[in-house]
Amino acid sequence: MALRISVNGEERAVDVDPDMPLLWALRDHLQLTGTKFGCGIAACGACTVHMDGFPVRACSIAVGDAEGAEITTIEGLESPAAKAVQSAWQDLDVVQCGYCQSGQIMSAVALLEETPQPSDEDIDAAMSGNVCRCATYVRIRAAIHEAAKRMEG
Amino acid sequence: MLARRLSTAPLDRRRFLFASAGAGAGLIIGFQMLPKLAQGASPAAAALKADPNAFIRIAPDNTVTVICKHIEFGQGSHTGLATIVAEELEADWAQVRTEHAPADAERYNNLHWGPFQGTGGSSAIANSYDQLRHAGAMAKAMLLAAAAQQWNVPAGEIAVAKGRLSHAASGQSASFGELAELAAQQTPPSDVTLKDPKDHSLIGKHAPRVDSKAKTTGQAIYTIDVQRPGMLTALIARPPVFGATLKSFDAAEALQIKGVEEVVAVPQGVAVVARDFWSASKGREALTIEWDESGAETRSTSEILAAYKAMADKPGLVARQDGDSDAALASAASVIEADFEFPFLAHAPMEPMNAVAEITQDGCEIWTGSQLPTGDQMVAAQILGIPPETVKVHTLYAGGSFGRRATPDSDMVSEAVSIAKAIDGHAPVRLLWTREDDVQGGRYRPMYFHRLRAGLDEDGKLVAWQHRIVGQSILKGTPFEGMLVQNGIDQTSVEGANNLPYAIPNTLIDLHTTDVGVPVLWWRAVGSTHTAHSVEIFIDELAEAAGRDPVEFRRELLRDHPRHLGVMELAVEKAGWGEPLPAGKARGIAVHESFASFVAQVVEVSLDGGTPKIERVVCAVDCGRPINPDQIKAQMEGGIGYGLGAILHDEITLDGGRVEQSNFHDYVPLRIEEMPRVEVHIVPSEAAPTGVGEPGTPPIGPAVANALYRLTGERIRSLPLSKHELRGA
Numbered sequence: 013m014a015l016r017i018s019v020n021g022e023e024r025a026v027d028v029d030p031d032m033p034l035l036w037a038l039r040d041h042l043q044l045t046g047t048k049f050g051c052g053i054a055a056c057g058a059c060t061v062h063m064d065g066f067p068v069r070a071c072s073i074a075v076g077d078a079e080g081a082e083i084t085t086i087e088g089l090e091s092p093a094a095k096a097v098q099s100a101w102q103d104l105d106v107v108q109c110g111y112c113q114s115g116q117i118m119s120a121v122a123l124l125e126e127t128p129q130p131s132d133e134d135i136d137a138a139m140s141g142n143v144c145r146c147a148t149y150v151r152i153r154a155a156i157h158e159a160a161k162r163m164e165g
Numbered sequence: 166m167l168a169r170r171l172s173t174a175p176l177d178r179r180r181f182l183f184a185s186a187g188a189g190a191g192l193i194i195g196f197q198m199l200p201k202l203a204q205g206a207s208p209a210a211a212a213l214k215a216d217p218n219a220f221i222r223i224a225p226d227n228t229v230t231v232i233c234k235h236i237e238f239g240q241g242s243h244t245g246l247a248t249i250v251a252e253e254l255e256a257d258w259a260q261v262r263t264e265h266a267p268a269d270a271e272r273y274n275n276l277h278w279g280p281f282q283g284t285g286g287s288s289a290i291a292n293s294y295d296q297l298r299h300a301g302a303m304a305k306a307m308l309l310a311a312a313a314q315q316w317n318v319p320a321g322e323i324a325v326a327k328g329r330l331s332h333a334a335s336g337q338s339a340s341f342g343e344l345a346e347l348a349a350q351q352t353p354p355s356d357v358t359l360k361d362p363k364d365h366s367l368i369g370k371h372a373p374r375v376d377s378k379a380k381t382t383g384q385a386i387y388t389i390d391v392q393r394p395g396m397l398t399a400l401i402a403r404p405p406v407f408g409a410t411l412k413s414f415d416a417a418e419a420l421q422i423k424g425v426e427e428v429v430a431v432p433q434g435v436a437v438v439a440r441d442f443w444s445a446s447k448g449r450e451a452l453t454i455e456w457d458e459s460g461a462e463t464r465s466t467s468e469i470l471a472a473y474k475a476m477a478d479k480p481g482l483v484a485r486q487d488g489d490s491d492a493a494l495a496s497a498a499s500v501i502e503a504d505f506e507f508p509f510l511a512h513a514p515m516e517p518m519n520a521v522a523e524i525t526q527d528g529c530e531i532w533t534g535s536q537l538p539t540g541d542q543m544v545a546a547q548i549l550g551i552p553p554e555t556v557k558v559h560t561l562y563a564g565g566s567f568g569r570r571a572t573p574d575s576d577m578v579s580e581a582v583s584i585a586k587a588i589d590g591h592a593p594v595r596l597l598w599t600r601e602d603d604v605q606g607g608r609y610r611p612m613y614f615h616r617l618r619a620g621l622d623e624d625g626k627l628v629a630w631q632h633r634i635v636g637q638s639i640l641k642g643t644p645f646e647g648m649l650v651q652n653g654i655d656q657t658s659v660e661g662a663n664n665l666p667y668a669i670p671n672t673l674i675d676l677h678t679t680d681v682g683v684p685v686l687w688w689r690a691v692g693s694t695h696t697a698h699s700v701e702i703f704i705d706e707l708a709e710a711a712g713r714d715p716v717e718f719r720r721e722l723l724r725d726h727p728r729h730l731g732v733m734e735l736a737v738e739k740a741g742w743g744e745p746l747p748a749g750k751a752r753g754i755a756v757h758e759s760f761a762s763f764v765a766q767v768v769e770v771s772l773d774g775g776t777p778k779i780e781r782v783v784c785a786v787d788c789g790r791p792i793n794p795d796q797i798k799a800q801m802e803g804g805i806g807y808g809l810g811a812i813l814h815d816e817i818t819l820d821g822g823r824v825e826q827s828n829f830h831d832y833v834p835l836r837i838e839e840m841p842r843v844e845v846h847i848v849p850s851e852a853a854p855t856g857v858g859e860p861g862t863p864p865i866g867p868a869v870a871n872a873l874y875r876l877t878g879e880r881i882r883s884l885p886l887s888k889h890e891l892r893g894a
Binding site for chain 2: 145
């Protein structure tokens with residue numbers, strides 16, 4: 013029997029085993045490919061999505077456990093914090109290869125929704141789980157501060 | 166083997182060109198103009214095959230698409246290549262788009278490499294600069310000719326700026342898009358005049374990245390995102406030790422897993438083909454496989470290192486020799502010696518390796534982040550026994566590479582194609598690697614052992630230098646061997662050592678190339694990842710032995726190398742070298758040239774408990790004429806972070822031939838809290854532009870090690886630093 017999950021405000025049915033990681037249900041069955049696979053053990057953050065507003069690693073959550081929760085992926089971002097983060101990311105040219113950036117942005121948006129004016133320490137704590145092998149960290153930090161400014165103004 | 170394939174499988178160019186020519190879409194001028202260009206163009210343009218068709222498409226909707234022969238995997242190549250075209254074309258940056266070129270060894274070859282298309286060696290901008298300036302200028306000339314014809318005015322009276330042509334006297338004006346179709350009918354000019362750099366409005370200024378929007382909204386498409394009708398997903402169970410072969414396998418249990426469709430043997434191992442990743446992954450776990458390890462590399466890294474050390478006692482093949490270093494050492498007032506050990510390193514780009522292969526009626530289509538598209542094309546053709554021109558390569562954005570996607574034998578593509586062939590081509594195959602596959606899959610930066618010996622005279626002058634390198638060849642057995650292995654010396658093993666810039670009268674650099682069964686590959690900055698490290702630390706040691714400041718000592722020895730000196734002086738000035746630092750902090754410096762770009766870095770470090778904390782990096786770079794300063798800065802920032810992660814944390818070790826690391830918990834990437842503040846300063850230059858993707862990486866390791874020495878009094882001679890316990894002096 014198909015599972016029903018709520019993704020980006022829509023009820024979606026997925027005909028998969030409940031132990032399939034949410035990541036692969038999103039990617040392989042709902043064609044939401046903005047969320048990326050990087051490690052499969054919640055060690056890199058490339059698969060970060062929001063579950064009821066909290067950032068989680070979709071590679072390590074069974075899709076069966078996501079039933080009843082509201083899932084938001086990069087494709088469904090639309091909050092003021094999300095707009096501020098994405099525009100700051102674009103204006104500062106944060107991205108390089110870009111593969112980790114969906115996850116980075118999901119974590120950054122969750123941070124700003126919780127802590128609108130984060131310190132460097134807040135940023136380290138919230139973003140430490142998101143690996144960027146291109147090491148765009150200098151700009152990630154700057155873009156989060158910039159987004160915080162934009163949300164204020 | 167690939168070399169033979171390359172020479173016996175010429176591309177049917179004509180067929181390919183016509184196949185890729187779109188119809189009725191503006192300035193994609195008919196490919197028949199190629200011979201005209203070749204006859205009539207200026208020698209420079211002809212030699213560069215500057216062909217606006219190949220690189221620029223102007224559409225009636227007023228978009229300018231720059232067709233990029235190099236992959237975009239983060240280094241900003243597409244933004245840089247488009248900047249060069251847009252500058253000469255006088256396009257408006259907002260109308261510029263980019264796309265990856267198809268595989269074509271003639272039109273899209275890397276001009277530094279010969280008839281082969283590929284991205285590597287920080288060469289994208291360097292080999293394209295003149296080519297794309299000519300392409301942009303030619304396309305502009307054809308737009309001008311079209312406007313002159315339409316308005317019946319002399320072309321010389323028409324102005325072009327920001328994507329519009331205008332004629333002041335008649336008041337006429339038109340966009341590029343409006344003139345695209347007519348421009349396509351113009352005869353290409355035999356010669357063009359390029360802009361005076363003082364008139365540049367994009368080059369050397371700020372042009373935002375062309376891929377920022379797609380990459381911040383989840384819309385950018387990577388290989389892992391490719392969807393084809395009926396596509397199946399495959400994972401391969403590979404041998405547990407390098408060089409083992411398949412003896413037998415039992416797929417009965419795997420085939421019971423829901424979603425698993427087929428299990429097939431391929432040259433690389435056993436492939437599980439399933440409807441999605443998760444089924445393939447469960448299916449792979451359910452396989453029972455027996456491997457034949459009789460021909461495998463079963464040594465541990467400690468055994469390999471011991472063998473390397475023994476080899477270092479004997480002379481190797483001479484890579485460079487000046488004067489008589491033995492005699493100079495014998496008569497030196499003091500002799501200093503140091504050994505350095507370097508581990509295997511995985512590239513670990515964020516996107517694990519992958520490729521999609523679809524066997525079609527006409528041939529085959531490949532989707533992958535292709536760093537060597539014409540190599541991938543040849544390999545696919547060979548496996549399928551079809552002509553190369555029937556293999557269509559779609560290059561996609563790659564989630565990093567750092568060298569990993571430039572495998573001379575096209576490993577991912579050959580796997581995907583082999584699986585597609587093994588299932589009789591009945592479905593497109595998406596081959597995925599997991600992170601474990603990646604970390605344990607070989608193709609590492611080789612292990613190396615270095616021994617350095619130098620002599621100082623009574624006045625503290627450096628009179629002799631010997632540098633012995635022991636390690637595997639990256640190029641042996643690849644198509645690049647003929648180009649880069651000379652007299653038994655793999656240039657990638659000694660680069661950064663044999664071009665030692667320091668003025669020393671007697672030098673000897675020699676090499677032992679070892680025979681180890683671990684597959685190795687270039688890793689961001691290649692030879693300089695180890696040579697810069699040992700050379701720049703050793704120079705600091707010698708400065709200390711001579712009682713000199715490290716900067717002052719280098720300054721004297723670099724007197725004949727103005728560009729090395731230039732970056733060093735700039736970094737030193739901006740970092741405040743010599744100014745006092747608070748207690749518990751120290752500075753270190755390193756200077757290095759790689760890929761004809763020059764980089765100096767001054768770092769400030771402290772210790773947090775026993776853990777080094779890199780607080781600040783001041784970086785100066787001379788890469789010739791800066792095309793896009795902000796992207797140069799981005800590559801320095803990224804190169805520093807990539808190198809830092811490796812020297813702080815990373816090594817691949819083998820126990821009985823088995824890789825001991827498997828994922829990011831034990832092959833530890835740099836995280837945001839470890840990233841230092843980075844300031845990048847660019848040396849103004851009018852020299853030909855050179856690359857920036859790799860040169861930022863080599864100096865960071867030795868600069869950090871030199872700073873840590875000043876802080877702790879301990880010389881660290883093996884990596885990673887996490888192996889060492891550090892205490893403040």
